[in-house]
Amino acid sequence: MNPQLFQGLAPMVPARGAKPEPVLPSRRDCTVDPHPWGRSMPQPSRAPLALVVSPPRRGVTDGELALALAAGDDWAIAEAWQRFAPMVMSTAERALGSKSDAEDLAQEVFLRLFRKVQTLRDPASLRSFVYSVAVRTLKSELRYRRLKAWLTFRGPESLPDSSHTSPDLEARDLLQRLYALLDRLSPRDRLVFTLRRAESMTVEEIAATMGISVSTVKRSLAHGNARVSHWIAGEPALAELLDRGLERRRE
Amino acid sequence: MTASERSEPRLAHLSEVWRASVKPPHPAELERGLAGLRLRLSAGAARPRFVRRMLPLAAAVVVALTLAPLLVSRFFPGSRTPAPVEVAHVAGGKILEAGYLAEVGGKGMELSFNEGSRFSLTPGTRGRLRTVSAEGVRLALDRGAASLRITPNHERHWWVEAGPFVVSVTGTDFTVKWDPASEELAVKLRQGRVAVSGPIVGDELVLRPGQNLTVNLTKRETVISEEGADQPSVAAPAEPAASAPAAPATGAATPAAASAAGAPSAASGVRRWREALASGQWDRILADVERDGVEASLRTLSSDELFALADAARYRRRTDLARSALLAQRERFPNSSRAPDAVFLLGRVEELRAEGKPRALQRYDEYLARAPNGTYAAEALGRRMILVKELEGPESARRIAVEYLRRFPQGSYAEAAHTLERAH
Numbered sequence: 001m002n003p004q005l006f007q008g009l010a011p012m013v014p015a016r017g018a019k020p021e022p023v024l025p026s027r028r029d030c031t032v033d034p035h036p037w038g039r040s041m042p043q044p045s046r047a048p049l050a051l052v053v054s055p056p057r058r059g060v061t062d063g064e065l066a067l068a069l070a071a072g073d074d075w076a077i078a079e080a081w082q083r084f085a086p087m088v089m090s091t092a093e094r095a096l097g098s099k100s101d102a103e104d105l106a107q108e109v110f111l112r113l114f115r116k117v118q119t120l121r122d123p124a125s126l127r128s129f130v131y132s133v134a135v136r137t138l139k140s141e142l143r144y145r146r147l148k149a150w151l152t153f154r155g156p157e158s159l160p161d162s163s164h165t166s167p168d169l170e171a172r173d174l175l176q177r178l179y180a181l182l183d184r185l186s187p188r189d190r191l192v193f194t195l196r197r198a199e200s201m202t203v204e205e206i207a208a209t210m211g212i213s214v215s216t217v218k219r220s221l222a223h224g225n226a227r228v229s230h231w232i233a234g235e236p237a238l239a240e241l242l243d244r245g246l247e248r249r250r251e
Numbered sequence: 252m253t254a255s256e257r258s259e260p261r262l263a264h265l266s267e268v269w270r271a272s273v274k275p276p277h278p279a280e281l282e283r284g285l286a287g288l289r290l291r292l293s294a295g296a297a298r299p300r301f302v303r304r305m306l307p308l309a310a311a312v313v314v315a316l317t318l319a320p321l322l323v324s325r326f327f328p329g330s331r332t333p334a335p336v337e338v339a340h341v342a343g344g345k346i347l348e349a350g351y352l353a354e355v356g357g358k359g360m361e362l363s364f365n366e367g368s369r370f371s372l373t374p375g376t377r378g379r380l381r382t383v384s385a386e387g388v389r390l391a392l393d394r395g396a397a398s399l400r401i402t403p404n405h406e407r408h409w410w411v412e413a414g415p416f417v418v419s420v421t422g423t424d425f426t427v428k429w430d431p432a433s434e435e436l437a438v439k440l441r442q443g444r445v446a447v448s449g450p451i452v453g454d455e456l457v458l459r460p461g462q463n464l465t466v467n468l469t470k471r472e473t474v475i476s477e478e479g480a481d482q483p484s485v486a487a488p489a490e491p492a493a494s495a496p497a498a499p500a501t502g503a504a505t506p507a508a509a510s511a512a513g514a515p516s517a518a519s520g521v522r523r524w525r526e527a528l529a530s531g532q533w534d535r536i537l538a539d540v541e542r543d544g545v546e547a548s549l550r551t552l553s554s555d556e557l558f559a560l561a562d563a564a565r566y567r568r569r570t571d572l573a574r575s576a577l578l579a580q581r582e583r584f585p586n587s588s589r590a591p592d593a594v595f596l597l598g599r600v601e602e603l604r605a606e607g608k609p610r611a612l613q614r615y616d617e618y619l620a621r622a623p624n625g626t627y628a629a630e631a632l633g634r635r636m637i638l639v640k641e642l643e644g645p646e647s648a649r650r651i652a653v654e655y656l657r658r659f660p661q662g663s664y665a666e667a668a669h670t671l672e673r674a675h
Contacts (some may be wrong), residue, residue, distance in 0.1 A: 077292070081285045086275045089284070093273045103280065105289045114292075171268050178265060197266040204546065227259035230264075237653045237672070244260040249264065 021070075066123035067115060081110060084130045093192065094198040095138050097179040102125055105141055109134045128209075135191065135209045142187035170241060177238045181231050192217055195225035335385040335408065339365045344372075350380035364388070367402040368409070381412070386661060395439075396428035403443070409660065416449030416466065417663055448630075448663065452566075466623035473566050520609035524559040537572070545572065549579040554587050561596060574600045591622035595631050602634070612638045629655075636671070645671055658672030 060068070068076035088109050092102035113133050117144060120129050160219065182190050191210065195201045207214045232239050264593035277285070338346065345361040347353050354360050360371040366387075369539030372378065376395025380388065385409035392414075401409050401423050406573065409420040413429035416436050418574055420622065423443025438447060438632065440458045447456045447464060451474055458464055465474045527535045538561060540548045552560065559582040563577075564573035575602060580593040615635040625631075632655050640648035654666035659665065 031456055077288070078285060081288060082281065085281055085284055089276050089280075090273050094269060103276075103284050103287070106284060110288055111291060170650070171272065174265065174268050175272055178603075180267060197262065198269045200270070225258075225262065229262060232258065232261055237657070239261065241653075242264050245264050245268070246260055 020239075061124070062126040064122035066117060066120055066129075068127040069118075070128075071116045077110075077114070080113070080126075080130075084127065085110070087127075088130065088134045091134060091199060093136060095194045097139070097175070097182075101141075105137060108141075109137045112137060132179075132209050135195070139187055139210070146187055155158055170245070174238070174241055174245070177235065177241075180199055181228055184231065187226060188212075189220050189224040189227070193228065194218040196221055210235075254673060282572065334366070336368075336383055337365045338380070338383060340564055341364045346380065350383075352376075353380050353381065361599055364402075366404065366407075369400045371398040373397070382655040385660060391425060392429050394429060396426060398424075400424045402444070414449075415468075416447055416452075419446045419448070430520060435466070436466045438464040440464075486577075524563075527563070528557075532568050537567060538552065538562040540572075545575065549575055552576075552579070554580060554584045554589065558589065561600075562594075565596070565600065568603075570603045571668060574604070591625050592620055592627065593616045595625075595627040597632065598634065602638075603638050608638050612642065621658070629662045629664070631658040632658065633667070636664060636668060642673065645674055649674075 015039065062083075065079055065083070066074055071082055085106050088106045089099075089102045092105045092109075093099055096102055096105065109130070113130055116124075117129070120126065182193070184195060186202045188210075192206055195209070197202070201209070201216055203217050206221075207217045210217070232242065270565065304436075311625050316437055329584065340361075340363040340437045342354055342363075343358050344352060345369060346356040352360055352362075352571060354374065354376070355371070357374050359376070360370075360372040362372075369391065376397060377393040378395070378397065379393070382389045383389050384517040385407075387409045389410045389412065390399075391412045395423055397411070399409070399411065399420070401420050403423075405521070411427050412416040412419070413436050414431060414434065416429075418425075418427055418438060420443070423440065424444055425438060425440040425443070427436070428440050430650065436447075436449070436459060438445065440460055442460050444460075445458050449466070452464075452466055452542045454471075456464070458650055463476045465476075467473075490492065524536050524539075536559060548560070550662070557576045561573045561576035562582065564570070577593045577597045580587075581590060581597065584590060595618040596612055598611045600615055601611035604610075615631045615638070618631045619623065619635070622628065632651065636648050636651040636655055639651055649671050652671035655662065655664055655668045656672065662668075
């Protein structure tokens with residue numbers, strides 16, 4: 001887990017039920033500033049938004065980037081994507097099991113980010129904010145899939161893309177079975193399980209990112225662990241694959 | 252060791268594989284994603300995707316709730332769990348332990364099932380019901396003849412095992428007879444469709460209504476005859492009438508010769524070969540090719556004709572000729588829809604050749620790579636499992652057995668796969 005990911009997270013996450021106060025002006029309320037890092041805040045105005053194409057600006061801090069995003073600067077869109085999309089796509093791919101779905105979801109995350117960035121209190125905590133938006137979007141996606149599966153009388157279909165999974169047949173088989181098990185978990189349990197197991201996040205980090213209490217995360221995690229373990233035990237072929245992998249690792 | 256002590260290392264290992272499965276996106280993927288994002292921004296994706304997607308879904312819910320009973324029965328037949336099949340009535344005998352059918356009175360047995368299917372066993376027939384479940388019924392015929400009238404239902408499969416043969420059925424009316432003394436199987440199909448697999452016939456040999464199949468293991472002979480054998484057109488799959496003028500009266504010209512003589516004759520040539528195939532006159536096809544020259548025929552025959560030739564050669568155990576026809580098919584028509592089928596059949600032919608098993612294995616691998624869900628996928632994976640076991644040992648084959656059982660739990664190699672899995 002990248003330790004920088006949750007830098008400044010606490011002040012960003014509002015208390016449950018509390019509506020965060022917008023501290024940055026809306027994108028559409030800002031003039032386009034080609035050099036936003038020279039100012040502390042964009043100047044509000046009612047001029048229409050115009051996109052200015054400029055090359056990506058590396059070396060810009062997250063805080064400056066947040067301000068530029070709130071101002072609707074075109075360069076900031078590309079910069080934010082280049083900076084945070086790998087993180088979002090990797091997490092989404094692990095959660096959904098599909099690279100193409102992850103790419104699609106990442107775009108949705110950034111669309112939401114651009115809509116909500118002006119609600120960010122601490123511009124320096126942009127990375128955590130992006131991650132939080134990503135997790136919420138993932139949760140919506142998982143809920144949508146479950147609802148769709150229910151409405152169409154079909155099971156959710158999380159099949160890992162063969163293109164991005166391990167070339168090792170055994171690992172691929174393991175992943176296919178894993179996603180089949182994850183499809184049986186509730187969206188919240190699945191997300192908590194994913195963040196803990198695949199993203200190595202602490203319980204506190206998960207709670208802060210998902211906007212739920214630590215005890216809820218612990219309950220959800222215990223539930224997810226117990227159910228997945230039970231299902232693994234009920235699938236001798238999967239249990240054997242895992243035991244064989246463990247044996248090889250010990251050797 | 253407690254359950255949680257046992258499960259935690261497994262979960263940890265699973266998590267490790269999971270984490271390692273995802274690589275950071277490639278720069279090109281990032282560029283593509285950014286372009287897509289810009290497109291969506293310029294298109295003004297104002298409403299959240301969840302809302303956008305829920306609107307049509309909500310509309311669908313309203314429609315579905317209105318028409319729920321009709322929709323469920325018509326469009327989601329698979330969502331209903333099929334009712335289990337049960338033996339409703341037995342006449343002329345009884346069912347013993349393990350499904351053995353014991354005839355009483357020497358007048359044959361009648362079995363009726365709750366969903367309408369019926370088995371009639373002729374006097375002296377011995378067999379047993381191996382499985383009776385929601386998926387269907389498997390009847391093992393040890394000796395004698397059974398007429399089966401199966402109620403069509405795509406959710407169920409019925410099988411008759413007769414000696415080394417398996418007759419696969421969906422909905423049909425047919426008689427199957429097995430004589431272990433002469434090692435002869437006879438299948439007479441009145442209605443529907445059945446597929447027979449086993450020695451000599453090899454992979455699934457599909458029969459059409461009115462066809463009779465006889466396979467004699469001792470003579471290594473397979474004969475398919477028609478009801479009213481002098482009327483081959485009854486069984487011939489129809490070519491488009493407009494493009495297929497009547498066959499020449501002589502009926503002797505081969506498709507190759509016909510192709511050379513003029514295009515219109517080609518279709519009728521194919522039709523005659525299909526008729527010959529359907530009526531078990533494979534020698535006629537082989538004689539046609541030999542008269543015109545094998546090499547020339549392989550160069551000029553159409554894709555359909557090459558398949559017909561390959562079938563005829565396989566049924567007559569002319570493996571070299573079958574192999575040549577399939578290789579020609581593969582080389583000359585690499586992009587045809589049936590090209591993967593040729594690869595699979597090549598595998599079957601390679602298996603029959605001395606030292607051909609490693610090459611057969613390559614063919615099955617190629618087929619599974621090209622058509623992972625193709626017509627022969629179950630068969631190819633099953634044969635692959637058997638060959639890997641023979642060539643590399645049971646340990647190597649075990650993984651394939653696991654995959655086979657996962658994909659085809661009711662497949663014809665499921666028993667062999669279970670044996671491999673259990674042996675570990």
